[in-house]
Amino acid sequence: MLRNDRITFIRDYLQKNFSVKVGFLSKKLEVTPETIRRDLEYLEELGEVKRVHGGAILKKANIIETNFLVREAINKKEKELIAKEACQFVKEEDFIALDVSTTNTEIAKQLVQNFQKLYILTNSLNIATILSKNENFKIFLPSGELRNSELCITGSTAVSFIHTFNIDTFFMSVSGISMEKGLTDYALREFEVKMAMYKNANNVFAVADHTKFEKTAMFKIGELHSVNGIITDPYIPEEILEKYEANEVHIFYSQNN
Secondary structure, three states, X not given: OOHHHXXXXXXXXXXXXXXXXXXXXXXXHOOOHHHHHHHHHHHXXXXXXXXXXXXXXXXXXXXXXOOHHHHHOOOHXXXXXXXXXXXXXXXXXXXXXXXXXXXXXXXXXXXXHHOOXXXXXXXXHHHHHHHOOOXXXXXXXXXXXXXXXXXXXXXXXXXXXXXOOOEEEEEEEOOEEEOOOEEEEOXXXXXXXXXXXXXXXXXXXXXXXXXXXXXXOOEEEEOHHHOXXXXXXXXXXXXHHHHHHHOOOOEEEOOOO
16 A cells, blocks of 8 residues: 555544554554554654554644534444443432433433433433433423534523532533643533533543543533543553553543453
């Protein structure tokens, strides 16, 4: 394969998966590991990637919001694994909060399958519909403005409604996780609802697949140590896992990959 074709493949792969190993690329592209290392050096010189031991990660300072339906199809397997792990932090009759996100949509599916009775607060119509399949779940939806593209409730009325509750555990979606910038997200209207849940929860777990690490979105939620931990998938690069654990950031993920 020609160099330009390899570079295009590596760029496309990193946009979807955030990290890549030299061994994988060498086998996939049928070239030597030395050739792949030179390709990664070239991309690093362009400022597109950061080389780490055994491979590289996508170097991208900022991320932007994408449509819910587009995000729903991305890293679906990873989100399913996150959802299964999240259930380890739930017990019967807990009061749970789920803000609108594709990851929390998967968590909702797992809650229906694994629990008999829960109280759940959400601003997502899609999540509420999934949860309604269990007749023993008591679901709380705030009133407010419907954001059509996300099928979620936003606005000051929704925020005020959320502040009336004392939440046991909030599974909080995030768009960026960074040691320097903390937990971040986009979309101001959803962000205000998220912060209301965040402030009224006794326990908060950030839920995000491995591609969200070392990225920063527009609005800062809080520092990494402001949550009980981060629930992610088992495909998180070992280098990032070691970095965060060395800084006493608790990361949880299922071993069943």
